[in-house]
Amino acid sequence: MKRTLSIPLIVVLAACQPEQQVDETYTGETFGxxxxxxxxxxxxxxxxxxxxxxxxxxxxxxxxxxxxxGILPAEDIxxxxxxxxxxxxxxxxxxxxxxxxxxxxxxxxVDGYATFDGALGGTIAVxxxxxxxxxxxxxxxxxxxxxxxxxAAITHVDPYTTELAGAPGDLQALAFDPSGTSKDAVRASxxxxxxxxxxxxxxxxxxxxNVEESSPAAVRMPITNPEGFGEQVRLDxxxxxxxxxxxxxxxxxxxxxxxxxxxxxxxLVFDFEATHFSWWNCDQGNPPSCATGRVVDYLGFPVxxxxxxxxxxxxxxxxxxxxxxxxxxxxxxxxxxxxxxxxHVAQRNWAKSIPNVxxxxxxxxxxxxxxxxxxxIPVCRVTGAVTVENLDSVVDDQRKSNSGDHVSAxxxxxxxxxxxxxxxxxxxxxxxxxxxxxxxxxxxxxxxxQTGLFSDSRSVGSYMEVATSRQSYxxxxxxxxxxxxxxxxxxxxxxxxxxxxxxPDFQGGDALSVxxxxxxxxxxxxxxxxxxxxxPGDLTWTNPETLTQSRSSSMSLNYSGATNDPRxxxxxxxxxxxxxxxxxxFADNGSANVPSSALSQLDSGYGGIGIYHVDDSxxxxxxxxxxxxxxxxxxxxxxxxx
Numbered sequence: 001m002k003r004t005l006s007i008p009l010i011v012v013l014a015a016c017q018p019e020q021q022v023d024e025t026y027t028g029e030t031f032g033x034x035x036x037x038x039x040x041x042x043x044x045x046x047x048x049x050x051x052x053x054x055x056x057x058x059x060x061x062x063x064x065x066x067x068x069x070g071i072l073p074a075e076d077i078x079x080x081x082x083x084x085x086x087x088x089x090x091x092x093x094x095x096x097x098x099x100x101x102x103x104x105x106x107x108x109x110v111d112g113y114a115t116f117d118g119a120l121g122g123t124i125a126v127x128x129x130x131x132x133x134x135x136x137x138x139x140x141x142x143x144x145x146x147x148x149x150x151x152a153a154i155t156h157v158d159p160y161t162t163e164l165a166g167a168p169g170d171l172q173a174l175a176f177d178p179s180g181t182s183k184d185a186v187r188a189s190x191x192x193x194x195x196x197x198x199x200x201x202x203x204x205x206x207x208x209x210n211v212e213e214s215s216p217a218a219v220r221m222p223i224t225n226p227e228g229f230g231e232q233v234r235l236d237x238x239x240x241x242x243x244x245x246x247x248x249x250x251x252x253x254x255x256x257x258x259x260x261x262x263x264x265x266x267x268l269v270f271d272f273e274a275t276h277f278s279w280w281n282c283d284q285g286n287p288p289s290c291a292t293g294r295v296v297d298y299l300g301f302p303v304x305x306x307x308x309x310x311x312x313x314x315x316x317x318x319x320x321x322x323x324x325x326x327x328x329x330x331x332x333x334x335x336x337x338x339x340x341x342x343x344h345v346a347q348r349n350w351a352k353s354i355p356n357v358x359x360x361x362x363x364x365x366x367x368x369x370x371x372x373x374x375x376x377i378p379v380c381r382v383t384g385a386v387t388v389e390n391l392d393s394v395v396d397d398q399r400k401s402n403s404g405d406h407v408s409a410x411x412x413x414x415x416x417x418x419x420x421x422x423x424x425x426x427x428x429x430x431x432x433x434x435x436x437x438x439x440x441x442x443x444x445x446x447x448x449x450q451t452g453l454f455s456d457s458r459s460v461g462s463y464m465e466v467a468t469s470r471q472s473y474x475x476x477x478x479x480x481x482x483x484x485x486x487x488x489x490x491x492x493x494x495x496x497x498x499x500x501x502x503x504p505d506f507q508g509g510d511a512l513s514v515x516x517x518x519x520x521x522x523x524x525x526x527x528x529x530x531x532x533x534x535x536p537g538d539l540t541w542t543n544p545e546t547l548t549q550s551r552s553s554s555m556s557l558n559y560s561g562a563t564n565d566p567r568x569x570x571x572x573x574x575x576x577x578x579x580x581x582x583x584x585x586f587a588d589n590g591s592a593n594v595p596s597s598a599l600s601q602l603d604s605g606y607g608g609i610g611i612y613h614v615d616d617s618x619x620x621x622x623x624x625x626x627x628x629x630x631x632x633x634x635x636x637x638x639x640x641x642x
Contacts, residue, residue: 119136211274244285256275386407406503569588
């Protein structure tokens with residue numbers, strides 16, 4: 001009797017037989033991640049930076065990378081970055097649900113240090129910045145006067161140099177609302193900066209100190225006029241300009257008061273009083289306009305939680321994409337801005353920019369912002385595969401056939417490189433065949449098409465469910481060499497110990513839905529898609545039989561059910577005793593002619609051959625990222641090659 005060989009497909013694995021699961025949908029708290037890199041202003045990764053938010057602290061690795069797990073979804077989450085020898089910095093992001101939001105920071109080295117007696121006060125200077133403290137004007141965290149030696153770390157930023165990258169946050173601000181009656185009455189503003197300074201005070205034991213609000217410090221710092229933007233933004237000696245401090249809680253510059261512009265040694269300086277110390281800025285606030293666009297990945301799927309930087313000569317703002325990959329950022333009319341999107345995948349940042357967009361000034365709301373071309377980041381975010389097989393197999397010379405229907409799935413951390421988005425079934429052009437070694441398929445297929453499991457598998461719960469309009473099927477979680485995957489139970493034993501077979505029943509045209517309870521430990525929440533995909537059209541053999549074929553002759557495979565699908569049909573052949581397999585692609589016209597040049601490369605003996613309609617599209621996976629669909633409708637039979 002001739003043997004029937006199954007055709008090896010992606011993510012088809014041997015199963016064990018656990019019981020079906022009851023509804024275990026995860027209903028606990030939703031968590032996300034924040035990840036990114038911290039570098040110096042030249043882009044070199046900084047090791048040992050403390051990154052803090054939501055009462056959590058992590059430390060960057062040798063490359064400057066960090067990841068904060070267990071983040072509660074919220075808008076405008078402020079992260080603080082600190083490292084000895086560098087001025088503190090801040091960034092803001094938004095986490096929506098079950099995702100990794102991306103945010104990054106650059107730290108600027110402290111310009112220098114100076115000391116003074118807290119009880120006596122006095123004037124200190126580092127480079128061109130000077131600060132005068134009042135006697136007994138320094139307090140500790142509890143507001144108590146500090147009378148010991150105070151060390152001041154001073155850092156100045158010229159916003160028209162690369163130093164701007166080390167400034168905290170961006171140039172979005174909250175200005176006094178003239179119609180309000182209190183300091184808390186604020187409105188959105190976009191800043192034009194002339195200079196920034198950070199003064200960090202510490203006591204003898206390294207404890208952080210500050211100045212008493214009623215005893216402000218007098219600060220003098222250099223400022224720089226932006227060039228080429230007209231007299232309306234130019235400052236001269238005798239002018240007054242607004243002061244702004246960086247609010248660590250809100251992640252925004254907040255209007256504080258006014259300062260005086262003067263000239264010293266032919267250069268402009270700015271004098272103001274600081275009632276507390278964080279970063280301070282000499283800025284001109286302006287009502288912002290806005291720009292809007294979208295960020296997608298290599299496959300065109302929206303990238304949510306991406307960091308968007310909108311950087312111009314005069315204005316810089318940062319924001320985060322929403323669940324559909326859209327963003328709105330504040331900008332100034334007349335500025336020329338570069339729009340950059342970053343996302344964090346496989347412990348790397350992936351970026352793309354739309355450079356030098358002139359802003360004409362549309363409006364200030366998302367409905368009438370200036371549209372920006374889509375940012376398509378070249379990153380592959382495929383994070384799983386669902387394989388559905390709608391197969392009939394001829395099993396003997398009496399033309400009996402068996403159903404080979406099956407469904408399996410696996411989920412894994414995305415790899416990033418776009419080669420993992422390459423379609424494995426495009427490896428062979430239409431009308432051609434290729435023979436490859438099944439034991440080393442990676443030599444032939446793209447990396448994404450390697451059979452088996454990824455080592456970094458992820459869970460969507462103890463089971464998942466795939467359903468047609470007629471019936472639903474439970475795919476229980478399996479574990480093979482510590483890797484998780486999902487597969488429908490096909491073989492079982494009855495009460496008498498007899499082996500039984502109960503395969504799914506898929507039919508061409510079936511619409512498939514999917515659900516899974518979720519697994520918080522893998523940041524995958526409950527998953528439900530009512531239209532995951534459609535099973536391709538059925539095929540049947542015109543003459544169902546097992547085949548005997550000479551390897552030196554061409555072979556015609558005739559079938560019914562042709563639809564002239566532009567993707568054609570796929571022919572796969574295997575050989576029982578060897579490791580070679582054959583893949584061909586032909587026009588979908590009811591007949592496939594396999595040339596002898598392909599058959600002759602297979603070893604003689606028994607094998608299997610099949611012809612398939614294939615749907616190799618993508619769907620939205622459990623975490624909003626794409627998963628590969630591998631849907632096969634086809635027929636197989638045994639073949640004796642001689």
